[in-house]
């Protein structure tokens with residue numbers, strides 16, 4: 001959103017007024033988008049006919065690759081850089097293309113609720129985890145000498161495990177792992193007056209562990225702190241944590257949202273007026289915008305506009321992809337569950353999964369199935385172990401002929417990984433024990449192939 005046409009009268013106030021009108025116009029586009037269905041929002045976001053008119057009529061959001069914006073005069077420059085009017089200024093701070101992505105993500109994350117949300121996108125999912133959590137771990141001048149701590153589910157992505165461990169080692173931040181995120185008493189016992197946030201992945205990578213988001217939100221809010229949920233694996237097409245009480249949602253956009261694999265990216269989305277024990281007031285009032293205008297600008301892990309455009313393109317088909325891929329994944333999960341060489345399959349859609357009841361309660365395909373009937377879908381990630389442990393897992397993994405072997409997930413192409421020797425290698429055996437990452441676990445991300453072909457590839461791999 002910009003207001004970069006010269007105003008009728010010169011001067012700082014004229015630019016501020018022009019900015020107010022541009023912001024009002026975009027609020028109108030947001031309000032209209034909120035009346036629409038998930039797919040329509042995913043396709044259009046706030047890029048409406050008026051926005052197109054500002055962009056040479058282009059029907060697709062243009063990629064603004066320029067690093068900086070030209071200003072009409074010094075008043076325009078001062079108003080823009082003082083954040084007194086909407087402008088983009090410099091691509092590390094903001095950019096029109098990344099702005100369209102942020103607006104669409106915020107609308108999708110708040111879909112089906114009356115919440116207002118905002119999003120800041122980042123150069124990777126880890127940059128999003130860092131940006132959001134680092135801001136909440138600031139020193140509290142009201143409690144000099146106190147050591148902030150965080151309470152997190154240990155069943156999380158290895159990079160997040162390592163980042164939080166780094167906070168502890170490098171900055172002395174208290175790190176309180178909850179090894180079973182379904183254990184409500186463990187969360188409650190870990191919180192004290194210096195806890196800054198609760199953190200969980202729902203569902204987790206690679207164990208597909210669930211957490212009770214409304215119950216965790218109630219615990220967090222009783223202590224005046226936010227609940228942060230990494231919802232990368234589910235995507236807003238299947239799970240919308242803000243509507244369940246979470247305050248902040250993290251995504252690695254590198255995964256199912258950006259399934260074509262053209263970009264590494266992340267996002268932090270937050271509702272308005274979050275509880276937090278650290279300020280400033282702007283942080284509580286609009287966390288994502290605060291992150292964008294100050295810490296993200298200074299930390300510098302911004303997203304490239306070319307990547308933002310690639311992500312916008314993938315995002316348009318998110319719901320239908322997650323619907324189809326979830327159904328294929330259920331087929332594969334059932335196939336693996338019935339295979340003689342397979343020991344355990346972890347997939348929230350299976351009744352035997354410890355988090356199945358929660359997943360059945362909280363997951364819902366936005367707007368339901370093709371006939372508009374309510375539909376529960378469980379996502380496109382599963383994990384399994386073989387009776388022969390890690391050696392058998394390596395054998396089957398090495399025999400895969402269609403499924404790619406890579407440390408990736410959410411991709412249009414199916415991908416397998418062995419987390420204990422890849423994504424979760426560096427956290428060590430003790431770290432994997434708290435996170436319950438079995439040495440022989442194979443993580444399987446199902447993409448757009450026909451499930452018959454995936455079944456055939458798995459069948460020949462498991463024969464070896």
Ligand SMILES: Cc1ncc(COP(=O)(O)O)c(C=O)c1O
Nearest residue numbers: 124125126157205232252254265
């Ligand atoms: C659940 C989850 N969160 C965050 C990340 C980090 O994302 P990125 O690789 O985009 O930095 C990953 C990466 O696999 C992930 O699986």
